[in-house]
Amino acid sequence: MKPVLYAHPFSSYCQKALTALYENGTDFEYRMLDHAQPETLADFEARWPIKRFPILVDGDRTIVEATIVIEYLGLRYPGPVKLIPDDPDAAIEVRMLDRFFDNYISTPQQKIVFDAIRSEPDRDPYGVEEARRMLERAYAWLDRHMEGREWAAGEVFTLADCGAGPFLFYADWTHAIDPGFRNVHAYRRRLLERSAFARAVDEGRPYRKFFPLGAPDRD
Ligand SMILES: N[C@@H](CCC(=O)N[C@@H](CS)C(=O)NCC(=O)O)C(=O)O
Numbered sequence: 001m002k003p004v005l006y007a008h009p010f011s012s013y014c015q016k017a018l019t020a021l022y023e024n025g026t027d028f029e030y031r032m033l034d035h036a037q038p039e040t041l042a043d044f045e046a047r048w049p050i051k052r053f054p055i056l057v058d059g060d061r062t063i064v065e066a067t068i069v070i071e072y073l074g075l076r077y078p079g080p081v082k083l084i085p086d087d088p089d090a091a092i093e094v095r096m097l098d099r100f101f102d103n104y105i106s107t108p109q110q111k112i113v114f115d116a117i118r119s120e121p122d123r124d125p126y127g128v129e130e131a132r133r134m135l136e137r138a139y140a141w142l143d144r145h146m147e148g149r150e151w152a153a154g155e156v157f158t159l160a161d162c163g164a165g166p167f168l169f170y171a172d173w174t175h176a177i178d179p180g181f182r183n184v185h186a187y188r189r190r191l192l193e194r195s196a197f198a199r200a201v202d203e204g205r206p207y208r209k210f211f212p213l214g215a216p217d218r219d
Contacts, residue, residue, distance in 0.1 A: 004029045006044045007054040010207035012166035013066040014054040015200040019162040020070040022196035024079025083159045097152045097160035104138040106167040116212040135175045146183035165197035
C-alpha cells in the first residue's frame with residue numbers, strides 16, 4: 001500500500017512535502033483537495049479537523065504538518081536523498097533552519113495573504129505591518145546566512161530547502177525581497193532550478209490567477 005497525500009498543488013506547505021516526495025521519487029497517491037471533490041474534502045476534514053494541509057495517510061496512521069510528513073517519509077520510505085542528516089548535530093541545524101522558514105518567512109507571508117482575502121472591516125493593518133517588518137528582518141538574516149552557501153544548511157539539499165523553496169517563492173510575490181539581498185535572490189533562483197521543486201511549481205501554475213495579491217508574470 002502506498003502513502004496518500006491530501007494536498008493542493010498551489011499550496012506552499014503542500015509544495016514543501018511534494019518537493020521531498022519528488023526528490024526521492026517516492027511512490028504515493030495524490031488526493032487533490034478541491035471543491036469539485038467534496039468526498040475527498042470530507043474525508044480530509046474528518047482525518048484532520050484543524051483543516052490545514054498537507055496531511056499524509058499511511059495505513060491507519062495520519063501524519064500532519066509538512067515537516068513531520070517529511071520526517072516520516074525519511075523514516076518509512078527512505079530514498080537516495082537524505083533530507084535529514086544522520087548526524088544528530090547536523091540534523092539540529094537542518095531542523096532549526098526548517099523552523100526559521102516556517103515561522104519567519106511563511107507565517108508572516110501567510111498573514112499578509114490571509115488579510116488580503118478578508119473583507120475590509122475585518123482587516124488587521126497593524127498585524128500586516130508587523131508581518132512585513134518580520135519578513136524584512138528574516139530576509140536580512142537569511143542574506144547573511146546564505147553568504148558562501150549553496151543550500152540552507154550547507155552543501156547538501158535538506159528538509160530546510162524543501163520549505164525554503166515555496167516560502168521564498170511566495171514571500172517575494174507578497175513582500176518583494178530587496179534586490180540588495182543578493183544571496184537570498186540567488187538562493188531563490190537555485191531553488192527554482194531544483195527539479196523537484198520546479199515540478200511542484202509547474203503543477204501550481206494553472207492556479208496562479210487565484211493568488212489574492214495578483215501573481216507577477218515571472219517565475
Ligand atoms: N503548520 C502547517 C501549516 C499548513 C498550512 O498553513 N497550509 C495551508 C495551505 S499552504 C492551509 O491549510 N490553508 C487552509 C486554511 O488556512 O484554511 C504545516 O506545517 O503543514
